[in-house]
Amino acid sequence: MIIVVIMSVAVIGLAVLLWTGRERTRGGGGQGLKHRFGPEYARAVADHDGDTKAAEQELGKRVKEHGSLTQQALTPAARERYRTRWAAVQEQFVESPQQAVTEADTLLARLARDRGFPDGERFEDQIAALSVHHAHHVQGYRSMHTAALGRSGTEDMREAMVESRSLFEALVSGQPATHPGPWTPTAKAKRRGHRPEHHAKGGST
Numbered sequence: 679m680i681i682v683v684i685m686s687v688a689v690i691g692l693a694v695l696l697w698t699g700r701e702r703t704r705g706g707g708g709q710g711l712k713h714r715f716g717p718e719y720a721r722a723v724a725d726h727d728g729d730t731k732a733a734e735q736e737l738g739k740r741v742k743e744h745g746s747l748t749q750q751a752l753t754p755a756a757r758e759r760y761r762t763r764w765a766a767v768q769e770q771f772v773e774s775p776q777q778a779v780t781e782a783d784t785l786l787a788r789l790a791r792d793r794g795f796p797d798g799e800r801f802e803d804q805i806a807a808l809s810v811h812h813a814h815h816v817q818g819y820r821s822m823h824t825a826a827l828g829r830s831g832t833e834d835m836r837e838a839m840v841e842s843r844s845l846f847e848a849l850v851s852g853q854p855a856t857h858p859g860p861w862t863p864t865a866k867a868k869r870r871g872h873r874p875e876h877h878a879k880g881g882s883t
Contacts, residue, residue, distance in 0.1 A: 711737050718813040744807040750794040751852060760789055760850045768839065775835045776828065783826035786819055786842060789849050808845070818842035 711734055712719045722733035752760070763785055771778035787798025796803040801823060809816045818841025825835045 708734055711741075714741070715809065715813045717817065718809045721817070740806050740810050744810045747807055747811065748794060749811065749852070750792065752792065752850065756792065757850050760785070760846075764846055764850075771836070771839060775832050776825075779822055779825040779830075779835045779838060782839060782842060783819075783822045786822065786846060786849075789846065793849050812845055812848050815845035815848050819845050 708730070715722070715737055719733070719737065722737055723730055726732040726736070764782070767778050767782045767785060770781070784798070787801075787804065790804055790808060791797050795807045798804055805816055805820060805823075808819065818838060821830075821834070821838035822842040824830055825838045830838065
């Protein structure tokens with residue numbers, strides 16, 4: 679009888695360990711994935727037509743493939759170069775929105791690569807890895823990439839520039855970024871030789 683009890687306890691213990699390991703692999707289960715991915719979780723569910731299980735399998739796969747990625751630090755000089763270039767691209771939006779978003783898309787891809795993420799030539803791999811570590815900021819990058827392919831109107835391109843600033847800041851600073859304030863490029867501001875008010879405040883983003 680004692681042997682039976684011991685065996686039963688051992689079986690139950692093994693089952694618990696296996697279940698726990700599976701949940702960790704998936705990123706902590708449904709609640710863990712929701713917490714980790716935030717808006718990306720809802721997006722994944724929508725992409726799978728409401729199939730929560732399929733969405734969680736996809737997100738769990740992302741965690742398994744990219745969760746252990748070590749982000750590389752930028753040198754102070756590299757951070758300054760990226761900030762300077764990003765500010766220039768935003769100014770360029772006034773006269774050439776399409777060229778500006780194309781250059782911003784390339785800049786984000788290069789920045790992500792320099793931080794240790796997959797190369798930007800494999801956009802889907804790069805965005806998947808970024809979503810694991812910067813889930814609250816990747817949607818702007820998606821919008822930027824779509825705009826860079828010439829699939830967006832001017833207002834959508836402007837919104838993509840705004841939304842993508844948070845990911846840029848998170849990557850260039852190595853710190854969590856706050857939601858960017860509104861930015862509206864104006865030709866008048868450029869003629870006066872300064873950036874719009876909100877742009878100036880976030881000129882490094």
